[in-house]
């Protein structure tokens with residue numbers, strides 16, 4: 001399974017962005033996060049063009065939680081997408097990269113007063129309000145503002161997308177958003193409308209992540225449009241925009257069957273149009289927030305194989321120089337991956353092995369049971385589809401320095417984030433040995 005610009009070159013090595021990954025491992029060290037820049041840009045364009053062709057009044061907002069660096073913000077800006085940030089830190093990253101504040105959407109289920117103040121000061125485009133506590137803080141901030149603070153209200157639409165339990169966020173029993181069934185969503189509208197300094201632009205929902213089915217998107221459209229109709233009837237206001245969040249799935253292994261981008265977006269847009277017509281309301285602006293679908297398959301992590309433990313008749317473990325500190329997803333979600341030996345890229349599979357990380361946890365396994373060519377210490381293992389929720393979810397567990405991030409494109413490699421050093425690990429310690 002090769003994505004984007006990945007191919008096998010004349011040396012039988014994995015090549016991405018025109019760069020030999022074996023050379024990159026030597027030059028930058030391992031573990032190493034590689035990002036295929038051309039593929040990221042292609043995905044941005046595909047989402048943007050497909051959505052705007054289906055519905056001109058639309059916007060694609062990249063979800064920065066999937067992968068965010070200042071360099072990534074630049075790409076998103078150049079590709080004319082907007083940006084979803086979910087914390088003061090992500091907002092700071094975007095502003096530091098001079099990302100246009102008007103195109104920033106500020107999310108989060110527990111934004112602090114300070115974070116909200118920062119968002120208002122920078123003039124972000126929309127604040128996606130999650131709860132009453134936040135609404136009160138915003139009302140207060142609005143009193144000190146000349147222009148109105150534009151918001152969307154996050155609604156919990158009560159839909160269960162078929163995905164891993166821990167990453168469902170749309171069901172009624174959720175920490176996110178205002179519930180529909182318990183009347184909180186209507187109360188939130190009332191609250192928002194009662195503040196002169198706040199301008200309610202519309203509503204938001206997010207029904208989960210790595211979704212493969214059409215139905216949850218159809219249902220989200222139905223629920224949100226019916227809510228917009230109810231609000232129109234009760235308060236006489238028209239909903240000008242609805243943000244349907246992210247969740248579009250990608251193919252980590254051959255078992256994954258995501259829909260095409262066209263299918264996902266057609267489903268959503270057709271449903272929105274259908275329900276607008278049925279309910280006799282104006283078709284709103286349609287916003288989406290893909291994260292994984294933009295960067296997931298564009299990322300590859302390179303590791304060096306170290307110790308190999310063979311338990312005859314049981315299992316062969318090959319250990320690599322990273323693990324749950326750079327990829328928590330197998331431990332957290334039971335996530336599955338495909339991989340290749342980058343220096344033997346075209347060789348046929350010869351043995352079944354399991355890939356272990358180097359953290360001090362039995363659960364630190366990156367891949368169980370994968371067929372690979374014969375593996376020896378020093379081989380470079382490439383794990384695919386590590387562009388989303390890897391760098392951003394990395395940690396220093398076991399005091400492992402975070403890997404470097406390198407963008408590859410047209411045969412050149414650009415270091416975007418340097419590898420952490422041991423000094424970095426102690427940078428915030430204030431203890432002094434007397």
Ligand SMILES: Cc1ncc(COP(=O)(O)O)c(C=O)c1O
Pocket residue numbers: 063066084107169206208209210245246247248289290291292293388
């Ligand atoms: C509010 C919101 N928007 C967008 C996303 C991005 O989701 P995905 O990476 O599945 O597209 C998420 C994460 O699931 C989210 O919580």
Ligand SMILES: N[C@@H](CCCC[NH3+])C(=O)O
Pocket residue numbers: 065167169209210329388389
């Ligand atoms: N972090 C998750 C997805 C959660 C998305 C954020 N709402 C993943 O790795 O799949």
